[in-house]
Amino acid sequence: MSCVAVKEYEKININDPDMRLSERDLDKYKSTFQSYREAAAGANGGKTGGGCGCN
């Protein structure tokens, strides 16, 4: 396995919606309750502490 320049026409698997390197839109609710109920935050595209009276 190595870093190769995959051509655009070879990215059919990479471009699958489930391969996206971010949380699903629906997971924003999960991330929100986790930021309220857990001490940790950040590195997941969700709240990092501002915008709410959360942890």
Added chain:
Amino acid sequence: MKKNIAFYSIVLLLVSGHIMAQEEEPTEYKKRVLEAVEVNLLSSYYTQDGENAAVTGGRGTEELTDIAPSINISIPLNDDDVLTVDATVSAYTSASSSNIDPFDGPQPADPFVASSGASEQDTWFGLTANYAHSSDDRNTIISGNVSFANEYDYSSIGFGGSITKLFNEKNTELQLNVNAYFDSWRPQYPIEFREGFNLSDYSFSGNPNFSSNYTEFQDESRNSYSIGVSLSQILSKSIQTAFIGDVVLQNGLLSTPHQRVYFGDFEDTMVENFTLGNDIERLPDTRTKIALGNRTNFYLNQNFILRTYYRFYTDDWGIDSHTFKAELPIKLGLNYTFYPMYRYYTQTAANDFGEYNTIVSTQEFYTSDYDLAEYDAHQYGIGFKYYDPLNKLNIGGFGLKSIDLKYNYYERTTQNFNANITSLSFNFVAN
């Protein structure tokens, strides 16, 4: 003479041909960043229960129900620019919040029973607008955002921006983002600390000389500043990974003003079944957080994808945590995906955390918020997605692109706390 005419004719022909070639040079095709307006309708139903409510000093019901509808609209302004607006309303009822004033209902005051007064429910509203501009070659994306949120005792205004660069035939993506939130509390202190509370108005037991260390917070502002970096890399035709890092600095009122604390060295005063608090939570007015994460997704075959996530977190309140998540989308044909998920979370306790009635009054900082205690948590999820790339089902000029339904169950093994969340979304694309 004839040779000169021929020579100059040839030169003139070449020059005019070059000029015509420049004027007629075809422009390169530029795909729109977003082809059409997209609308995402989301909603969630959340319930939780536990027995370590922070409002009652770490002992009491944590029962809570929340309904949160949300709408997200992405609008292509032109070939290069996209405006996204997100609005969310969250309406909740909370047994623990109701016990900010446990005496405002007809039932006897009890930390394990919700009071039916005004503090039992609240509504949070949030609005975010994001503008993103992509360069002609689509290798640079610059964005800015502004956000606003409000609930009964809290307001927030936030600003942020990011720059994203793609390299290596778009196999590598580097993003830098910054955000700042300027928030403020409107503290709702526990009833026994408010002016006008008179112990003699109640039938009580225990220490008749009810006293506390309580003083109001002078600074009610709460500011958060974050800077984040992410590096994404396509490793092969079937694997891609991203490394994400965030550093967050917070200052101001970082305690929660309505969360009680009980001192082990103070004699209790009880009214009905409720022990009056000795103070409210006092936490440091600064906090520095560092989070480092990795996502790696594997396209195993046309039916299975594996999505993984890991995060390490640490802060200067003494909390370290690890998060691990794995999700396995299983494709059932072109349109349907079924995806089970598991998440494990563990954290150490904050330095200033103390269990119910164990804190000593001489401490500078203290909290009995069990969200800041040491615990492990397991989360199990199941999701189902219907995806139609042709958007065949048309409703009011919008084609239905996908429907997503998900259920999660969350529990803490070292505390009697559990939560359920069910989420549903409909994604539409303008025709």
